Amino acid sequence: SYALTQPSSLSVSPGQTASITCSGDTLGHKYTSWYQQKPGQSPVLVIHQDDRRPSGIPERFSGSNSGNTATLTISGTQATDEADYYCQAWDSGPVVFGGGTKLTVL
Amino acid sequence: EVHLVQSGGGLVKPGGSLRLSCAASGFTFSDAWMTWVRQAPGKGLEWVGRIKSTPDGAAADYAAPMAGRVTISRDDSKSTLYLQMHSLKTEDTGTYFCATEIVGALPHWGQGTLVTASS
Numbered sequence: 001s002y003a004l005t006q007p008s009s010l011s012v013s014p015g016q017t018a019s020i021t022c023s024g025d026t027l028g029h030k031y032t033s034w035y036q037q038k039p040g041q042s043p044v045l046v047i048h049q050d051d052r053r054p055s056g057i058p059e060r061f062s063g064s065n066s067g068n069t070a071t072l073t074i075s076g077t078q079a080t081d082e083a084d085y086y087c088q089a090w091d092s093g094p095v096v097f098g099g100g101t102k103l104t105v106l
Numbered sequence: 107e108v109h110l111v112q113s114g115g116g117l118v119k120p121g122g123s124l125r126l127s128c129a130a131s132g133f134t135f136s137d138a139w140m141t142w143v144r145q146a147p148g149k150g151l152e153w154v155g156r157i158k159s160t161p162d163g164a165a166a167d168y169a170a171p172m173a174g175r176v177t178i179s180r181d182d183s184k185s186t187l188y189l190q191m192h193s194l195k196t197e198d199t200g201t202y203f204c205a206t207e208i209v210g211a212l213p214h215w216g217q218g219t220l221v222t223a224s225s
Contacts, residue, residue: 001170033211035151042203042218043143043151048211086151090210094169095141095153 004087004098011104018074020101022087025068030091032070034063037084037100046085047072079105108132108214110204115219122194122223128187128204128216135185136160139207142178142189145218146200154178154189156207172198194223 004024012018022032032050035043045054047063050070060075070089074081082105087098114126128140139162142154155168157178166178177190187204199222205212 031210035212037151042215043212044215045211045213048213049209054213084150088151088210088212092210094167095143095156095207095210095212097143097151097153100150 002089002094002096004089004096006085006087006098006101008099009102009104011106012074012077014079014105015076018077018081018103018105020072020074020085020087020103022070022072022089022098023068024070024089024096024098027068027070027089028066030065030089032063032065033088033090034061034070034072035086035088036081037086038082043086074103077103077105081105108206110206110214110216112202112204112216112219115202115221117222117224118194119225120194120196120223123190123192124194124221125191126189126202126204126219126221128189130185130187130206133206135180136182140178140180140187141205141207141212142176142187143203143205143212144198144200144221145203146197149200154202157187191221194221196223198223 034047037043050065051063109131141156157166201218204216206214
């Protein structure tokens, strides 16, 4: 079955850029979405169709997808961005999630 | 505004059954693809399955680990999505979320409902 790999954790200082990667075989041929989940809350979609930002999501969130790797980039990271982030791939079949990355802002 | 309100979770003994509901509002439910996702305590997100919109035939697809033990259905007259689970195992314990699905992304989520399979 298809698998997506993310780093389990990432630390970044406030104001710096956080880049979270998601790897999978020919991932660039699939649509990738990214979700932010804070403790006790439902996930929130922050990027869809590789690089599209839903309304209400700050411009500091951006995405890219090419080859075998998709990347979520958070520019000017804020303390409120501390959360778990999940990538998700789709190409008309089952939805597949990555294992998640815990982003710490300190 | 889209709202997904879930109900039906709780404690069930291994081998038992449970039905979760997800009441939708704020959009044309019959035209929506709907998905179930679960999350074991302290773990990541796991896709359970989906049901296509009624115009697309309302066919359901399931993740391999749960195929044969779950049934996803919809009642468009009530704008409600269901997840019927049978033969529950302790490893099925977790929070179950319903979500809308659009071009493979899940933009709107329910609040989640906890299912605990334990003796």
